[in-house]
Amino acid sequence: MKYLTIALPKGRLAELTLELLEKAGIQCKSTELKSRKLIIEDDENLVRFFMAKPSDVPVYVEYGVADLGVVGKDTLMEEARDLYEVLNLGFGACRMAVAGPAELMDRLDDIPDKRVATKYPNVARDYFELVKKESIEIIKLNGSVELAPLVGLSEVIVDIVESGRTLKENDLVVLEEICDISARLVVNKVSMKMKNERIRKIIDGMRKELENA
Amino acid sequence: MNKWKLYNPGGMQDILKVNCYNKRIAEEKLRKLYLANGFMEIETPVIEFYDVFAASGSETAMESPFKMIDEKGRILILRPDMTIPSARVASTKLKEDDLPAKVFYFGKCFRAGENNGKRMGEFTQSGAEIIGSGSLFYDALVITTAVDAMKTIGLDEFIIELGQVDFFKGLMDIADLGEEDSEKIRRLIDSKDFFGVEEILVGKEVNPEIKKLLLNLPNFYGKKEMLLEVRGMTTDERLLIALDQLSELLNILDEFGVSEYISVDLGMVKRLDYYTGIIFRGMTYGMGFPVLGGGRYDTLCGKFAKPMPATGFSLEVDRVLTALFRNKGETPGGYSADSIVCFEENARKDAMMVAKVLKGQGLRIEMSPMEKSNTDMKSYALAKGIKGIIIIKSKGEIEIVDLEADTSEKTDIKSLTGGVS
Numbered sequence: 001m002k003y004l005t006i007a008l009p010k011g012r013l014a015e016l017t018l019e020l021l022e023k024a025g026i027q028c029k030s031t032e033l034k035s036r037k038l039i040i041e042d043d044e045n046l047v048r049f050f051m052a053k054p055s056d057v058p059v060y061v062e063y064g065v066a067d068l069g070v071v072g073k074d075t076l077m078e079e080a081r082d083l084y085e086v087l088n089l090g091f092g093a094c095r096m097a098v099a100g101p102a103e104l105m106d107r108l109d110d111i112p113d114k115r116v117a118t119k120y121p122n123v124a125r126d127y128f129e130l131v132k133k134e135s136i137e138i139i140k141l142n143g144s145v146e147l148a149p150l151v152g153l154s155e156v157i158v159d160i161v162e163s164g165r166t167l168k169e170n171d172l173v174v175l176e177e178i179c180d181i182s183a184r185l186v187v188n189k190v191s192m193k194m195k196n197e198r199i200r201k202i203i204d205g206m207r208k209e210l211e212n213a
Numbered sequence: 214m215n216k217w218k219l220y221n222p223g224g225m226q227d228i229l230k231v232n233c234y235n236k237r238i239a240e241e242k243l244r245k246l247y248l249a250n251g252f253m254e255i256e257t258p259v260i261e262f263y264d265v266f267a268a269s270g271s272e273t274a275m276e277s278p279f280k281m282i283d284e285k286g287r288i289l290i291l292r293p294d295m296t297i298p299s300a301r302v303a304s305t306k307l308k309e310d311d312l313p314a315k316v317f318y319f320g321k322c323f324r325a326g327e328n329n330g331k332r333m334g335e336f337t338q339s340g341a342e343i344i345g346s347g348s349l350f351y352d353a354l355v356i357t358t359a360v361d362a363m364k365t366i367g368l369d370e371f372i373i374e375l376g377q378v379d380f381f382k383g384l385m386d387i388a389d390l391g392e393e394d395s396e397k398i399r400r401l402i403d404s405k406d407f408f409g410v411e412e413i414l415v416g417k418e419v420n421p422e423i424k425k426l427l428l429n430l431p432n433f434y435g436k437k438e439m440l441l442e443v444r445g446m447t448t449d450e451r452l453l454i455a456l457d458q459l460s461e462l463l464n465i466l467d468e469f470g471v472s473e474y475i476s477v478d479l480g481m482v483k484r485l486d487y488y489t490g491i492i493f494r495g496m497t498y499g500m501g502f503p504v505l506g507g508g509r510y511d512t513l514c515g516k517f518a519k520p521m522p523a524t525g526f527s528l529e530v531d532r533v534l535t536a537l538f539r540n541k542g543e544t545p546g547g548y549s550a551d552s553i554v555c556f557e558e559n560a561r562k563d564a565m566m567v568a569k570v571l572k573g574q575g576l577r578i579e580m581s582p583m584e585k586s587n588t589d590m591k592s593y594a595l596a597k598g599i600k601g602i603i604i605i606k607s608k609g610e611i612e613i614v615d616l617e618a619d620t621s622e623k624t625d626i627k628s629l630t631g632g633v634s
Contacts, residue, residue, distance in 0.1 A: 002498065064501020084405040086431075187405075190496040190503065193372050193434075193476065 003046050004198055007066035009054035013183055016091045017070045018049075024205030058083060058186065067191035067199065073181045074160050078120045084192050086203050087185035090210060096123060096178040099167055100149050100156035108175050109134075114155045117141050117148030124158035127178050146170050224325075224334020234548030236337070236534060240319055242365045243339055243528075247317035250358055252341050255316045257298040259323075263288035268516040269297050269487045279323045279334075291323035295338045295527055297487075297513070303344035304517035312345030312521070319530075332502070333531065340507070342525030344514065349458065352491050352509060352524050353465035359505055359526040360471045363495060367537050371497035371504075373474050374434075375462070376481030378488050378508070379455040384427055387449065388419045398427065403482045405431035422447060434478035437463055443479065462491060487513045493526070499539030504532045550579035552601040553594055557583050563626050564605040570630045571603075591616065603629075 006021075008014040026047060039050045052060055054075055061069040062081040072092055076085065098108065098116075108114075109132075117139040118124045128136045139154050146166055148154040160181055161167065161174055185206065192199055221227065228236060244254070260281070266274030271293065279291035292298055295318050303314045319339045324332065341358055343351045356373060363371050381402070385395045394413060401409035407428065414424055426446060433443055437460065444456050459477060466475050481492065492508030507526025514521040538544075552571065556564035561582075568578045583604075585593065594602055594616055602614040609626040 062501060064499075082404075085409075086405050086407075088408050188501050190501050192405075193374060193478075193496055194370075194498055 001046055002195070003041075003048050004068070004195060005048045005050065005066045007050055007052050007057045007060045007069035009057050009071055010051045011054070013054070013070060013072070013092055014051060017089070017183070020089065020206055020209055021202070023209045024202060026202060026205075055079070061186050061188050064188045064190055067188050067195060068202070069186050070183055071186060073179075073184055074120065074123070076184060076186065077123045077126075077179075080122060082189065084187040084189055085184050086187055087206055087210070089183040089185060089206070090213075092181070092183040094160045094162040094181045095174075096120070096158070096181055097161045097174045098127070098156050098158055098176040098178065099146075099161065099172050099174050101171065102173045104156065104175055105173060108156070111155055113137060115139055115153070116156055116158055117145050117154035118158040119143065119145060120158055123178070127158065146172060222334075226333055226335070231544060231548050232534070235544060236530065238547075239366050239530065239534060240339065243319075243362055244317075246358070246361055246365050247341055250315075250341075250354070250361075252315045252317040252358075255299065255302060255318055257292070257295070257302060257318070257320070259291055259321060260289050261292050261298060261301075263290045265301055265517075266290060266293065266297055269300075269513055271297065271486055273324055276325060277323065278325050292320070293324045294322055295320050295340060296342065296510070296525060299342045299525070300344065300510070300513045300523060301517050303342075303523070304514040304519045304521060307345075313351070314344045315341070316344070317341040332529070336532075337530040338527045339530050340505075340525055340527030342523060344523040344525075345521045347509075347511060347522035349462055350465060352462055353469060355507060355524050355526050356462075356466060356475070356493060357469040357471050359493070359495060359507065359528070360474050362526075362528055363474075363497070363505070363533070366533055367541065368497050368533065370540070371474060371495060372476055373471075373493050373495050373505075374481060375459065375475060375477045376492045376508075377455050377459050377479060377490065378482070378492055379458070379490055380452060380479055381430070381482045383449065383451040383455055384423055384430070386451075387423050388427065390417065390419070399482050402427075402430050402480050405480060407431050422449075426452075431480045433480055434476065436476060439479075440477060459491065491524075495528075497533075497536045497540070500532055500536035502532065504529050504536055547598070549597040549599055550577040551599065552576060552603055553579045553581055553590070553599055554603045554605060555581045555583055555590060556605040557607055559607045560605040563609060566630055567603060567605060567611070567626065 008017055027042065027045065039048060041048045050066065054071060057069040057071040058076060058079040058081040060066040061083055070089065074096055113135060115137045116124050116128065119141060121138045121140045124136070124138055128134050139148065141148060145157045145159045148157055149172065150170060156175060158178070164174065167173060185203065187199060263274065263280060273293045274290060277290055277293050281289045283289050299316055299318065303316070307314050317340065319337065321335055322338050323335055325334065341355060343355060360373055381399070385398070390398065398410055398413055401413070410428055410431070414427060433439060440456055440460050444453065447453065463475065466472055481494070487510045488508045489511045490509035493506070494503040495505035496503050505526055505528040509522070509524040511522040514523060554564050554568045554571070564580060568580050571578050579599070590602060600615070600617050602616065604612040604614070606612070611624050611626060611629055612621055613624060614621040
């Protein structure tokens with residue numbers, strides 16, 4: 001039998017996923033997680049975990065070096081990789097939204113060719129071009145996106161919103177909601193078929209746990 | 214000014230040594246297989262008119278960066294695939310008596326680096342197409358040939374997965390959700406995203422039987438039993454025909470004796486481009502992407518001259534060889550000569566004679582003047598996987614170095630050539 005490899009996003013999502021996997025019958029020595037080791041192998045059950053930067057998880061899974069992975073829907077939308085997206089794990093919930101100063105409320109469509117600052121250029125482009133059928137100028141930033149409308153770099157931002165506190169403290173509001181975000185279980189398209197039995201068992205186990213929770 | 218002279222353009226690669234040798238060997242084996250099944254080889258140009266691919270509605274062609282303009286301002290393109298040119302040839306150049314045309318090909322194709330290099334910009338496709346018949350037997354023959362192609366190259370653990378475009382198209386026609394939602398649902402089903410499908414269908418007026426099928430479509434994969442189960446869930450004639458066609462195909466594949474490699478996924482609804490009925494793709498360990506793809510394309514030829522039904526497959530040769538390497542490890546040597554005949558300056562003529570005799574015995578012989586020291590010559594030979602060095606000295610003296618056994622023996626020209634001159 002070959003190893004089954006699972007890619008996890010470093011941090012909180014990894015812990016939640018391992019809890020869920022444990023309940024679904026896949027054990028992992030979680031003490032090792034606290035170490036700085038990138039790969040954890042369980043040679044008894046032939047399962048291997050590795051920790052990756054969250055936005056890289058879809059890449060590892062698409063190329064098949066990981067059979068399964070857990071990743072936020074925001075990253076999945078941005079990366080647009082060719083994967084099976086089989087389960088909504090529910091945790092890591094937040095929203096993808098267009099935000100900006102309150103005076104733009106209901107007036108968003110009045111600004112032609114608006115500048116949109118974001119960490120998610122593909123998500124922003126898809127939303128404005130495909131859903132709202134308008135052209136925009138994307139300004140790609142790597143963090144603290146809220147700053148952009150405050151200093152006049154852009155009119156609005158596209159970002160994930162959890163509690164909305166950062167927005168509020170900077171006098172910004174959600175202008176339009178794009179979609180809900182949460183963690184997803186993704187599977188490589190070839191692995192799903194070549195290692196079908198084991199992967200299906202994991203999916204079913206996790207699904208059952210989620211339904212009971 | 215010559216800054217780039219050391220590099221390959223993005224997506225282009227040199228293939229050397231054992232990799233190139235293995236690729237040619239694989240191609241020879243495939244050629245033999247196609248010929249044994251009554252296919253004839255065709256060659257089509259690397260450069261085609263863009264219209265050839267635009268006619269098929271291929272987005273890949275539209276987005277290809279490999280375009281040129283000819284002297285009349287018309288757009289030319291480096292072909293992004295081999296199936297469309299095959300259909301063009303069959304539809305425009307073949308006569309009634311040639312049909313059904315069973316053709317095969319090897320060819321370099323060119324695409325923009327898809328998603329950061331999933332596939333090289335230049336890659337080799339090899340495949341077989343049967344054009345001019347709608348018979349299900351030919352779908353089975355093409356799929357069986359695809360199975361044999363994988364086996365002949367050396368893969369033993371792989372799956373050919375079948376899908377049925379008509380089933381999905383039938384469902385979408387009955388559901389009648391409009392183009393935009395249909396395309397969304399196709400994408401969601403193709404990524405087995407149940408929740409996404411459900412979100413779209415919630416509150417939509419769709420026939421409950423169809424709704425149930427759509428919601429479960431991502432899970433409809435497996436073998437014959439799965440098809441039977443799905444069959445029990447519908448009464449729609451069009452859907453039943455699509456399912457029964459797939460069942461009958463499985464029967465023929467069973468008779469061909471390839472069932473163990475076959476599975477079905479009704480939720481396989483990848484960007485359908487020109488495919489019309491049964492589609493399939495091949496997968497193996499060690500390669501996260503399909504290594505072959507194919508299916509029925511009954512309307513493609515009609516986009517050129519003569520409308521004809523057709524089916525075929527095409528193998529991604531480079532991907533298959535990568536998968537083989539990852540599964541089976543390095544295949545040593547084989548690409549170089551068996552022995553080096555190396556000679557002192559005044560023994561050139563003797564060396565030619567020795568080389569001729571040995572080549573006559575079927576050995577592969579590399580000739581080389583004595584330019585290197587014995588030690589350097591040995592490391593050169595070992596690096597290439599050459600097993601012997603034959604040193605031709607003056608006055609007919611010869612030294613044979615066996616690199617495998619690490620021995621050497623002395624002989625002379627007469628005993629080595631058997632007195633031939």
